[in-house]
Amino acid sequence: MKLSRRDFFGAAGVGAAGAAALGAGSWAAGRDAEPATVTAAAGQDAVEFHGDRQAGIVTPAQDRLHFVSFDVITDDRDALVRLLQDWTTAARRMTRGQDAGPVGAVQGNEYAPPDDTGEALGLPPAGLTLTIGFGPTLFRTADGTDRFGIADRQPAALVELPGFAGDLIDPTISGGDLCIQACADDPQVAVHAVRNLARIGVGLVSVRWSQLGFGRTSSTSSDQVTPRNLFGFKDGTDNLKAEQPATLDRFVWVSGTDSWMDGGSYLVSRKIRMLVEVWDRQNLRDQQQTIGRTKGSGAPLGQRGEFDPVDFTTQVEGDVAVPPTSHVFLAHPTNSGTAILRRGYSFVDGSDGLGRLDAGLFFLCYQSDPETGFVQVQRNLRTDKLNEYVQHTSSAVFACPPGVTGDDDWWGSGLFG
Amino acid sequence: MKLSRRDFFGAAGVGAAGAAALGAGSWAAGRDAEPATVTAAAGQDAVEFHGDRQAGIVTPAQDRLHFVSFDVITDDRDALVRLLQDWTTAARRMTRGQDAGPVGAVQGNEYAPPDDTGEALGLPPAGLTLTIGFGPTLFRTADGTDRFGIADRQPAALVELPGFAGDLIDPTISGGDLCIQACADDPQVAVHAVRNLARIGVGLVSVRWSQLGFGRTSSTSSDQVTPRNLFGFKDGTDNLKAEQPATLDRFVWVSGTDSWMDGGSYLVSRKIRMLVEVWDRQNLRDQQQTIGRTKGSGAPLGQRGEFDPVDFTTQVEGDVAVPPTSHVFLAHPTNSGTAILRRGYSFVDGSDGLGRLDAGLFFLCYQSDPETGFVQVQRNLRTDKLNEYVQHTSSAVFACPPGVTGDDDWWGSGLFG
Numbered sequence: 001m002k003l004s005r006r007d008f009f010g011a012a013g014v015g016a017a018g019a020a021a022l023g024a025g026s027w028a029a030g031r032d033a034e035p036a037t038v039t040a041a042a043g044q045d046a047v048e049f050h051g052d053r054q055a056g057i058v059t060p061a062q063d064r065l066h067f068v069s070f071d072v073i074t075d076d077r078d079a080l081v082r083l084l085q086d087w088t089t090a091a092r093r094m095t096r097g098q099d100a101g102p103v104g105a106v107q108g109n110e111y112a113p114p115d116d117t118g119e120a121l122g123l124p125p126a127g128l129t130l131t132i133g134f135g136p137t138l139f140r141t142a143d144g145t146d147r148f149g150i151a152d153r154q155p156a157a158l159v160e161l162p163g164f165a166g167d168l169i170d171p172t173i174s175g176g177d178l179c180i181q182a183c184a185d186d187p188q189v190a191v192h193a194v195r196n197l198a199r200i201g202v203g204l205v206s207v208r209w210s211q212l213g214f215g216r217t218s219s220t221s222s223d224q225v226t227p228r229n230l231f232g233f234k235d236g237t238d239n240l241k242a243e244q245p246a247t248l249d250r251f252v253w254v255s256g257t258d259s260w261m262d263g264g265s266y267l268v269s270r271k272i273r274m275l276v277e278v279w280d281r282q283n284l285r286d287q288q289q290t291i292g293r294t295k296g297s298g299a300p301l302g303q304r305g306e307f308d309p310v311d312f313t314t315q316v317e318g319d320v321a322v323p324p325t326s327h328v329f330l331a332h333p334t335n336s337g338t339a340i341l342r343r344g345y346s347f348v349d350g351s352d353g354l355g356r357l358d359a360g361l362f363f364l365c366y367q368s369d370p371e372t373g374f375v376q377v378q379r380n381l382r383t384d385k386l387n388e389y390v391q392h393t394s395s396a397v398f399a400c401p402p403g404v405t406g407d408d409d410w411w412g413s414g415l416f417g
Numbered sequence: 418m419k420l421s422r423r424d425f426f427g428a429a430g431v432g433a434a435g436a437a438a439l440g441a442g443s444w445a446a447g448r449d450a451e452p453a454t455v456t457a458a459a460g461q462d463a464v465e466f467h468g469d470r471q472a473g474i475v476t477p478a479q480d481r482l483h484f485v486s487f488d489v490i491t492d493d494r495d496a497l498v499r500l501l502q503d504w505t506t507a508a509r510r511m512t513r514g515q516d517a518g519p520v521g522a523v524q525g526n527e528y529a530p531p532d533d534t535g536e537a538l539g540l541p542p543a544g545l546t547l548t549i550g551f552g553p554t555l556f557r558t559a560d561g562t563d564r565f566g567i568a569d570r571q572p573a574a575l576v577e578l579p580g581f582a583g584d585l586i587d588p589t590i591s592g593g594d595l596c597i598q599a600c601a602d603d604p605q606v607a608v609h610a611v612r613n614l615a616r617i618g619v620g621l622v623s624v625r626w627s628q629l630g631f632g633r634t635s636s637t638s639s640d641q642v643t644p645r646n647l648f649g650f651k652d653g654t655d656n657l658k659a660e661q662p663a664t665l666d667r668f669v670w671v672s673g674t675d676s677w678m679d680g681g682s683y684l685v686s687r688k689i690r691m692l693v694e695v696w697d698r699q700n701l702r703d704q705q706q707t708i709g710r711t712k713g714s715g716a717p718l719g720q721r722g723e724f725d726p727v728d729f730t731t732q733v734e735g736d737v738a739v740p741p742t743s744h745v746f747l748a749h750p751t752n753s754g755t756a757i758l759r760r761g762y763s764f765v766d767g768s769d770g771l772g773r774l775d776a777g778l779f780f781l782c783y784q785s786d787p788e789t790g791f792v793q794v795q796r797n798l799r800t801d802k803l804n805e806y807v808q809h810t811s812s813a814v815f816a817c818p819p820g821v822t823g824d825d826d827w828w829g830s831g832l833f834g
Binding site: 064066068071109110111112113114116117118119120121122172173187188191194195198199202206207208209210211212214215225228229230231232233276277280281282283284285287288295296346348349350351353355356357359 | 481483485488526527528529530531533534535536537538539589590604605608611612615616619623624625626627628629631632642645646647648649650693694697698699700701702704705712713763765766767768770772773774776
């Protein structure tokens with residue numbers, strides 16, 4: 001029987017008694033159990049790790065996020081490949097609610113560090129998804145070095161994002177060779193996953209930056225209630241949804257490139273500081289005209305219900321209801337000419353030393369090509385009234401490969417295999 | 418009918434339609450409803466705000482925290498008193514699941530900023546508690562100024578904490594004239610509460626520092642499962658519990674001082690960076706000998722179950738089972754000679770620029786006197802093996818007055834009234 005964290009925890013309550021009585025303190029007798037198939041009960045709230053697509057993209061957005069970007073600090077291709085394989089094994093386990101290392105590996109050897117850091121013991125899978133991405137610098141460093149012999153496999157679409165008007169990008173919290181997006185309904189489960197992956201990578205990768213998100217700001221499924229962002233508005237009402245496969249095929253999934261990226265997607269991350277204190281002083285009319293929606297119901301201005309279509313021809317008292325400088329107007333597919341799958345989270349990183357909360361949106365979006373996705377949308381936001389209230393401070397782009405299809409497959413097998 | 422956020426939200430779905438159709442965009446027709454009594458249904462997961470004691474101290478620890486420390490930037494005593502009264506009104510509302518400002522106050526005036534920032538609309542009370550504390554600098558500034566005429570009311574017990582061996586305190590995230598501890602089971606509800614209180618205080622107070630906690634690390638009720646901290650160990654097994662009123666009276670609640678603090682408690686906050694990468698490289702035996710408990714079950718070394726008493730006489734193979742340099746040994750009431758009510762939360766604030774997670778414990782504890790509480794415990798931890806793995810980076814102490822007893826009472830009425 002392979003034990004889930006929950007089962008293991010149960011076993012520990014009984015099994016540890018004997019061990020502790022001996023003073024040995026093996027941290028659970030359950031670790032000696034033989035591996036077998038995970039029971040369905042253990043995975044009740046588990047999201048399947050295996051599949052043609054990576055989980056964590058169109059998976060209904062979980063409530064919490066821990067996102068981490070790594071620098072690869074080895075030049076050894078084989079070591080990097082082994083790391084990706086080890087990571088895959090650990091990710092497969094943790095998304096099922098197990099600990100990061102195989103149960104029984106240390107066989108009660110108290111002179112070895114534990115295989116797992118332990119803080120998620122007793123917690124269920126909590127819908128954990130782990131999604132990996134490869135940054136442009138993995139293929140070619142800033143000075144052009146091809147460390148891993150994969151420069152010729154860099155997709156044309158995977159290039160650093162251009163600068164945008166108003167950018168205040170801090171390079172120390174931008175970019176990265178690898179990223180892992182951990183989403184879960186329990187933050188402890190997401191943090192545990194990132195920490196254990198970082199631990200497995202000691203000496204090979206170094207945490208470049210990481211970001212916790214406490215509240216999702218988009219729905220990625222029609223079954224989800226639209227959440228509110230820190231401006232107090234419903235966000236993501238018209239987001240792409242898992243239930244729109246044809247639209248996702250067009251805008252989110254890579255296809256027809258005859259490369260290792262077919263079935264994958266490109267991830268853009270932007271940390272967006274929101275000047276909430278400034279925003280909170282604006283009157284309701286200004287706020288609504290800036291967003292283009294009603295604050296209470298989330299309805300597009302000039303409409304009645306949240307899910308009423310945005311109609312750019314509706315007039316109110318001689319003016320267009322949705323102003324051409326509003327965020328909804330400029331971001332809408334009708335005017336941006338494209339669509340992206342948003343998957344952002346709110347953050348509060350304490351305060352900024354000037355008496356204000358350091359808060360905002362950690363914006364994540366997936367698209368089949370950043371140039372015709374985020375870049376095109378962001379360029380169209382040049383005249384967005386919302387720009388007065390936000391500052392982009394971090395930026396990154398990653399190529400997220402297709403899914404791991406089974407126990408013999410691993411993250412990056414298409415790229416390195 | 419006074420509307421809860423949940424009720425209000427429901428009303429908005431219907432009411433906003435008419436308003437939006439007019440283009441007015443009043444953000445919900447429900448705002449015009451007349452105040453009345455909150456229905457029980459609205460407060461299903463609400464914690465009562467009124468009482469002889471402040472909520473948020475022995476209240477079963479909620480899962481999430483937003484803690485904020487303010488500098489008072491006015492010297493006007495009357496303005497400060499009005500702020501405390503306004504805060505009390507808003508806290509009373511928000512802990513019931515309502516928005517921060519009275520429904521109907523702006524009467525649909527779209528040329529006024531909304532009374533509430535909106536991001537908690539539609540969310541239940543989520544067990545929100547708001548607990549206020551007064552710092553030593555409120556009574557007398559660093560240069561000795563008595564801004565508000567209350568220097569003679571400063572309790573003898575409310576003095577800055579002494580330094581401790583190994584302290585790495587950053588003054589910019591320490592101290593403060595006022596603090597508010599917001600605990601809730603939904604982080605959006607806690608963040609919303611702090612933000613709206615900060616907003617009400619614009620021009621009178623300035624956010625000095627704030628801290629988000631994502632996972633509680635202590636139980637304050639016998640009904641709660643003991644959570645794990647970021648060292649992977651169960652934390653707070655032997656914490657004081659709400660079910661021990663006599664012990665709380667002795668160690669937590671102030672009494673017999675014949676002052677405005679009778680019925681209150683002193684709060685000590687310490688931000689404790691945990692060097693998790695270093696810790697994770699230690700073997701299981703070292704980790705357990707450092708803590709004094711078994712990692713799996715949480716049992717004291719030499720015992721069988723988590724809740725078995727810590728027995729300092731038990732021997733294993735000729736040695737004492739719980740080493741005299743272990744955290745449990747030194748912190749235990751038997752050896753520290755005192756007890757405190759812990760109420761800490763785990764944090765991850767991104768990474769530290771050196772490839773490590775900036776993670777740890779935001780330690781909060783309540784006691785009837787800091788000198789015989791936290792200070793005495795912390796002094797006894799001088800030889801704690803755990804000190805190798807932690808760094809205290811922030812420190813503060815606050816006097817938390819007794820509870821607000823009814824609609825006419827307010828935070829600080831005993832001190833300022």
